[in-house]
Amino acid sequence: MSTIEKEASGSSELLVLLREQEAELSELRERLSRWEQSYAQAQERDSLFSTVSGREIKPLYTPLDRSASQYQDALGFPGEYPFTRGPYSTMYRTRLWTKRQFAGFGTAKETNERYKYLLKQGQTGLSVAFDFPTLMGFDSDHPRSLGEVGVCGVAISSLHDMERLFEGIPLNEVSVSMTINGPAIILFCFYVAAAEKQGVSPRVLRGTVQNDILKEYQAQHAWIFPPEPAIRCIVDMFEWCSENTPNYNPISISGYHIREAGATASQELAFTLRNGFEYVERAIARGLDVDSFSPHLSFFFDVHNDFFEEIAKFRAARRIWARMMREKYQAKNPESWRLRTHAQTAGVTLTAQQPENNIVRVAYQAMAAALGGTQSLHTNSMDETLALPTEKSVRIALRTQQVLAFESGVTNTIDPLAGSYFLEALTDELERDALAIFEEIDCLGGVVPAIEEGWFQREISMSAMLQQREVEAGDRVVVGVNRFTEGSEEDEIETLRIDPVIEESQVAQMADLRAHRDPEAVERRLRELQESSRTGENLVPRILECARVYCTLYEIRRAMEDVFDSYKEPVFF
Template sequence: MYDKEHIEELNARLKDWDVEAEKQRAHKSLPRFFTVSGVDIDELYTPAAIDGGDDKEYYWTNIGLPGHFPYTRGVHHTMYRGRLWTMRQFAGMGTPAQTHDRFVYILKQGGTGLSTAFDLPTLMGYDSDHSRSLGEVGKCGVAVDTMADMEIIFDKIDLAKVSTSMTINSPASMLLAMYLAVAEKQGVPFDQVRGTLQNDILKEYIAQKEYIFPPRPSVRLITDMMDYCTKHVPQYNTISISGYHIREAGATAVQELAFTLADGFQYIESAIEDGQDVDDFAPRLSYFFNAHSDFFEEIAKYRAARRIFAKRMRDKYGAKNPKSWLLRFHTQTAGCSLTAQQPENNIVRVALQALSGVLGGTQSLHTNSMDETLALPSEKAVTIALRTQQVIAYETGVANTVDPLGGSWFVEALTDKMEAEAEKIFAEIDERGGVFECIEQGYFQREIARSAYAYQREIEKKERIIVGVNDFVIENEKIDIPILKIDYESERSQAEFCKKIKAERDNAKVQAALEKLRVAASGTENTFPAILDCARAYASVGEMCDVLRDVWGEWNESKSAMQVS
């Protein structure tokens, strides 16, 4: 990038500069200059700080042009000048009928993308009438027991025209099957159905812990579905490989980056082992990252992610289609960074985090609501969160040019460091035998718990200042923001509806479909067609999961994974 002479002269001048600067170093505004992830940051970055920056090829191998390998500067040539990121706000509510009303409202406002949050019983494969679902039905999202609920949610919504994102993991196949069954009933061919599933089970074992079955059969469910969708539902994005939850659980930025990409590589390897062609499925993989508060560290993380992914896809997995090399990602601001104290300050945190996602080249963005540490977000808080994205998009001018921070010596040096540190973690994972083994040994879980505790200690020792929490505190603060109330009646009505459907459907047909699923799961044939038949027969999520629990067993964390730090 710079010639050797230039760097030598720079180094010579830096020596003199350092002598002058030393006189000013007696004063320090902060005790330590380090990132949210605990990485120490240098006082000054110059071209001399870029490792290999004196190599003529550096720019082409490490940075390049947007839309070109290795995509450090972005996956598209024109980025936000062509199209802004998608402002996708995740939401879910109570009963299928309430969610239906919400979706109709969004579509009337001109929206074309729907995003569904499910309640915990659905995520964990329990029906609304199950004893373990008590108190949780419809709380964190909508309850779906059978295809009948899916029919209510999408009543008179043309599934050929909308794209639906569903945040579901362990029972993702069951929910997609129900969605497809509704499309079929509407007369919409499968090849016109569009949307995205989260469907990333590996990060559940690592971080969010909403798992049902052991890791290996769970990944088989995913590769079965990927294979089915490649052949029959080609417009559906079958997986969104997620670092968000890994970060929320306490990981550092580099752990989020490395663990998430490692998960992605595991899915790719599993699908290749299953006999699938990497270029058949890779263009439909996407990622989901967190935007925490350390502005430059986050930007470097997104840039490094694109570069690492492109290199591996081309050089290790032999993908030939450039579309397979692109790491496209969704970003959500960090829920874990928000404070219950002086909650209005969260609006500012979210704005800065969102800005890092945009400067990092995200394809879509969810901004959190200021009241999330207190309760489910209120309408007003949700609106402010969306307006924050609109202010960034239309008022700040950051969308005017592609990758405005590219070429910043600090950002490039940090991006290189992120990549190098992530490579070290990949080597560690390989040494331990791979992603499955690391999950089984509790490696990821312990590493995350250790980082989370270290972060908390830094706050409590005041090495790290969190405004309103350990400094700038208001004594006896009165919180004055509206809190969304949850309706307890909907749980009862949903459980009754579930019982009613189970009583009225053709139960002989359900039993036959479930038996077919048992046979598929016990053998090696693709499980997805059997799951689709169960959905068509109005078998419930709980019933399908029970069959698989029976065949594959249930997953429980090992003692070593439960270690606290």
């Protein structure tokens, strides 16, 4: 018996209402079936009519597509459980998303100048891109860093570099996001120590460190230690941050890299949330109260080409997270149920051919992120398939967000697409997909065993291969690449070049640093860190001590690696 029937029993007025509704539904079914018959006669365009993730889309959605779940249960109000309509009750009516462009190149000095430029242009938060040596825990003067110093991001090998990176940028005012994973705990300590040097207490620091190692094994591949010690470092940070940095997110659980590596929307959604639950389980197992750290877990999703599927993904993510956190993990604090996320437009959709078209792709993707209710956004620059972006192309990308926020009107009401038969059906469908994938992962013994046997990696590669085949067969249109290619040859735009002198100057800085610090203190702090790595002690205070006496990134990494060992990937294709 449905709720309506229960309430209706005994009340003739409600019974009449119920009958009317039933009559309406049966008429709807009839009319839909007539419509479908007539549609079947039509000659459809020669097109896939499926999302980039391969999801079949029907020609028409009606109230009949909405699952049985009721409005209050499935949608509710923004800022209220299950948060489908948005994590905050007033959303963009009171505060727009943070416009946060990911940037970094060369030495700390060059990047510091770019940050000051971006802040002057109206950007409201900073986001640090590190170079590959830093991402992998190598100093700029390590032999393995040769040719890569400052090329793909900024080189940060010690507290000294971190101090220069934020020179003249008050860390008590600007929120800073750092994309670093394998050595996240080390770079985080450099950051806290740099703030101390500015006289800024950890308690007022705002920002996020990515620190999501599980998706590194699955997709992005910037790892150092094996899963178990790596997860220990993450839980150490949850613990330390919940006591010392109340305004800082010690993790950004990221689907972005999973999607960019080839996953579908459903895989991105499911893998990311499942990774999030893994961290929750590990922290609970350590003995932490679920409500002590969960309010500081943040997320990061990709915004790909398929407009509606992407919006639905954000809504489904919030709903699944809220339900699982409340029901399965018994979180009591509504802050622990609330999924807050950063979003970035999909780099993988940008084309090297006719690069100016990328401005348009980015704009549609950015709109999907806003309609999905993101808390912050990075818009890619049109030239990123060719090189690091120029100042001009970064400005256009930022302006794209400003046009969206201030001119388009999409910020005027909260969750404006709610109630769309199509969008709600897609949201339900993505949720169902994710729950099915959770079960599959559980059958494999959980996240870490599935990583060790290469399951995630294989799933992602398979999806990437299928997408490539669709494009090469011409079934999936990529404008300027496999259709409308006129002009693809001659189109050239100016690109940014990194001066090789940067590597030399950074290497010289390192020699200078090593010559001018207290070698005895360096050695002592590293020894203490190694000792604590062996015992179960929280490593954050130890690494902070190392940072303060200018131990370098690689020295700290080595001290830990001697105890933790390094990760060996399962190789296959």
